[in-house]
Amino acid sequence: MLAVSSDSFHEGKIMNSRIRVLTWAVSLVSALLYLGAARAWTEDLDKLDDVNHVCKFEPGAQCSWAVRVGVEAPGVDLHEASLASIRLDKANLRGANLSHAIIQLGSLKEANLMLANLEGAHMHGVNLRGANLMMANLQKVNLLDADLSGANLRGANLTGAILLKARFDNAIWTDGHTCAAGSVGECK
Structure with missing residues (x-):
């Protein structure tokens, strides 16, 4: 049986949280750039x-x-x-x-x-x-x-x-x- 330490589990959760935040930030920046371009070129x-x-x-x-x-x-x-x-x-x-x-x-x-x-x-x-x-x-x-x-x-x-x-x-x-x-x- 594979034993997983609580530290490894906790580090994995932190990494997943960071990835979600980074994905959200990239999506937000992309949306703002799209809206900026749409307004700038109307x-x-x-x-x-x-x-x-x-x-x-x-x-x-x-x-x-x-x-x-x-x-x-x-x-x-x-x-x-x-x-x-x-x-x-x-x-x-x-x-x-x-x-x-x-x-x-x-x-x-x-x-x-x-x-x-x-x-x-x-x-x-x-x-x-x-x-x-x-x-x-x-x-x-x-x-x-x-x-x-x-x-x-x-x-x-x-x-x-x-x-x-x-x-x-x-x-x-x-x-x-x-x-x-x-x-x-x-x-x-």
Whole structure:
């Protein structure tokens, strides 16, 4: 007969409890990311609530969840800002400094980012459809799973950028040629 000590039994219960808590936490984070992405990319701009009323465009700003559709802010300095899930559709950010900003799950659909500095920005899952990124500095930018369909990247610097799963359907590439439909992770 196999004897099981009470210590081994107790350790097993603790391990099972930890696994349940970890599973619950992963499920919660996944649900929040899904809801954040759904809100961040919705086409119904009239129904968006601006839940961040303290957002001030300045270096290191805390602007997550802010809605600033169509904002005119050329040359603004938002380096190292927290802009997760922000809505900046159709914004004029020409020449802006967004270096090392966290823009995960945000939307900059049809935004003007010409000559912008986005070096080292975290842009995982960002909507950049139709954005003007002409001559932008995108060195070491994380564009994992971002959508750049129809974006203009002519002359942009993508040195060291993470492009894994990024979509480039009909985007204008850095050399001026148009990416083929179905371009994922690279311009074809």
